[in-house]
Amino acid sequence: QVQLVESGGGLVQAGGSLRLSCAASGGTFRAYAMGWFRQAPGKEREFVAGISRSGGSTNYADSVKGRFTISRDNAKNTVYLQMNSLKPEDTAVYYCAADASPLMYTAPQHERFYDYWGQGTQVTVSS
Numbered sequence: 001q002v003q004l005v006e007s008g009g010g011l012v013q014a015g016g017s018l019r020l021s022c023a024a025s026g027g028t029f030r031a032y033a034m035g036w037f038r039q040a041p042g043k044e045r046e047f048v049a050g051i052s053r054s055g056g057s058t059n060y061a062d063s064v065k066g067r068f069t070i071s072r073d074n075a076k077n078t079v080y081l082q083m084n085s086l087k088p089e090d091t092a093v094y095y096c097a098a099d100a101s102p103l104m105y106t107a108p109q110h111e112r113f114y115d116y117w118g119q120g121t122q123v124t125v126s127s
Contacts, residue, residue: 002027002116004096009121012086016125020081022096022118029077030054033102035114036070036081038092038123045095049081050107057106064090086125093120 008020020036033052039045049060049070058070069082079096097114099107108114 002098002100004098004116004118006094006096006118006121009094009123011124011126014086014088014125014127016086017082017084018086018123020083020094020096020121020123022079022081024077024079024098027098027100027116029098030074031100033099033107034070034072034079035097035099035107035109035111036079037095037097037111038090039095039120040089040092043092045111047109047111048094050109051079052105052107053102059106059109061109083123086123088125088127090123091125092123094123095120 003025006022035050036048051058051070055072067085072079096118098116100115
């Protein structure tokens with residue numbers, strides 16, 4: 001059974017930075033496309049960023065493009081989300097997810113393609 005554990009969330013002022021990590025265990029991490037999603041209070045969960053199995057392809061939601069960077073270290077079974085220039089509207093619970101059977105080179109943006117999810121980490125950006 002694949003387990004995903006996020007860390008690195010917290011409280012930060014607008015304009016600040018945070019780096020989220022997601023450590024995977026129990027599976028073949030290098031075979032998975034990985035994604036980060038977030039859910040703000042009262043809103044649906046939304047795609048934030050995705051990365052292919054090798055890390056050669058990344059994709060982002062328009063709302064975070066140019067501010068967030070997704071990366072992975074397959075030797076450490078870990079995916080990261082570097083978040084810069086944070087805004088209050090980035091406040092949400094952030095989840096990492098694994099697509100165990102990626103159909104395409106790029107990571108999918110819809111959550112229905114993801115098989116495993118972490119428990120989430122809270123990110124709060126104050127104005």
